[in-house]
Amino acid sequence: MADLSSHGPASFWTQADALLRKNLIFQKRNVKTNIRLTIIPLLLCVLLVVIQTIINNELDKPENKCGCACIDTNGDGQCEQVCGIEYSDLDQAFRCAIPQPPEWPPILQVPEPQYRAVQTDFLSFSDLPNESCKSTGSCPASILLTGNNRTLAQSLALNMFPTSFSFNPNDVWYSLANNVLGSASGTESTNYLEPAFSSDLPVYQVQSQCAQNSTFSVSFPLGSTEIQQDITCVRGLHLWRNSSTEVNDELYYGFRKGNSERKINELIAAYDFLNTSGNNFNLNVWYNASYKNDSGNQPITLTRVPRSINMASNSYLQFLIGPAARMVFEFTKEMPKHDLELRLDFSSLLGPLFFSWVIVQLFPVVLIAIVYEREHRLRIMMKMHGLNDGPYWMISYAYFLVLSSVYMLCFVVFGSVIGSIPFPMSCYFSV
Secondary structure: OOOHHHOOOOOHHHHHHHHHHHHHHHHHHOHHHHHHHHHHHHHHHHHHHHHHHHHHHHHOOHHHOOOEEEEOOOOOOOOEEEEOHHHOOHHHHOOOOEOOOOEEOOEEEOOOHHHEOOOOOOOOOOOOOOOOHHHHOOOOEEEEEEOOOHHHHHHHHHOOOOOOOOOOOOOHHHHHHHOOEEEOOOOOOOOOOOHHHHOOOOEEEEEOOOOOOOEEEEEEEEOOEEEEEEEEEEEEEEEEOOOHHHHHHHHHHOOHHHOOOOOOOEOOEEEEOOOOEOOEOOOEEEOOHHHHOOOOOOOOOOOOOHHHHHHHHHHHHHHHOOOOOOOOOOOEEOOOEOOOOOOOOHHHHHHHHHHHHHHHOHHHHHHHHHHHHHHOOHHHHHHHOOOOHHHHHHHHHHHHHHHHHHHHHHHHHHHHHHOOOOHHHOOOOOO
16 A cells, blocks of 8 residues: 655645636536626627617707708709708707808997996995986996006096997908997807897997997898897996905995895996006906806806906007007907717716626626535635645636636627727727
8 A cells, every 4th residue: 555645745736736627627517607607798788789779870860960951052953962050940050060160249248237237225336327227228337447556547447448439341340349349148158159149139339428329230241141230339437446345345245145135236347457557567357257157067158258358458558559559359259160960878878887787797706606615615625635825825816817807808809899889999909
């Protein structure tokens, strides 16, 4: 009979080989379970693609695209499909491409007549207009001034508003830029369409003085069309305040929630010229930020601040150089945009949930293997035969690592072949 004690304990790699064989035999006995486990990622990817295809077919309808029409563009009697805003209804228009956005005259944010700043019980400034002007809609639109040099600030304010409206039909944009146009309309998050010219509210020409019946009509080009716009004069009033604290107080009390009477006392803007002098131009501008509609649940809209700054800059240039000096703010213009298609990325919406389901499928495999081993006390028996902890943990970790890697590789391959997002958008071999 052979003496087994002479062989000594099994080596590290012998124990590792035995453990690996044990795990492979266990998986061989559960081959059907492993096949079902591998098919699950394929089924989920196919399900995502099918749902995405159904949604795309529902959204790929004419009402969800830029409007098109069959037009004989070459004059040969054969029509060609042409798409554009001019062939779209209101629902289709915002999906059209705009390669050359329209140019709009710069607009100043002017309060509505019933909300313009006037004398009230909660404001002690007597230079504000009398409240009776609201009944006739003739209240001027005011700006506030402050700074270290009152004389300089007031002289600069005199040049902010023109004394008359000048319009040259041969040079429309330069003429409009030389005047101060304003509107009480709200703004949008983009500037493809200026609400001042599309709303029912009037467009104002802000002047230092207005003549009676000072409403006139101008025409200016917009793309291939002409816009006919009535312009109403409104008087611009500049008022001095002794400090920025007084300006802040007046602006605060002008908001509805800033006074006990819940009244709106709105100003165009306020300017603090600080230490501005003949050698230094230093300016702070207050503006009404409530027009941004920054509620947190919708896009922030634009504000008409650039025109307010341009008025002060031009006024300072004229103070330094002369009345002919001017930085012409000719127009505002949005960036070009491509056409938009209505798409619902279903894979991105439910993808994280499906991907979590796929990854979680691995956990029962590991759990079953551990429970099976504990149930049959395999490790205890192997330790009785000389198994050490080193080979056990190495093989266990390496085995489940390889199993997980193969499983996820199948998942990525299935997703890439089928084309489910985000697999086609990923680069797996980038350096």
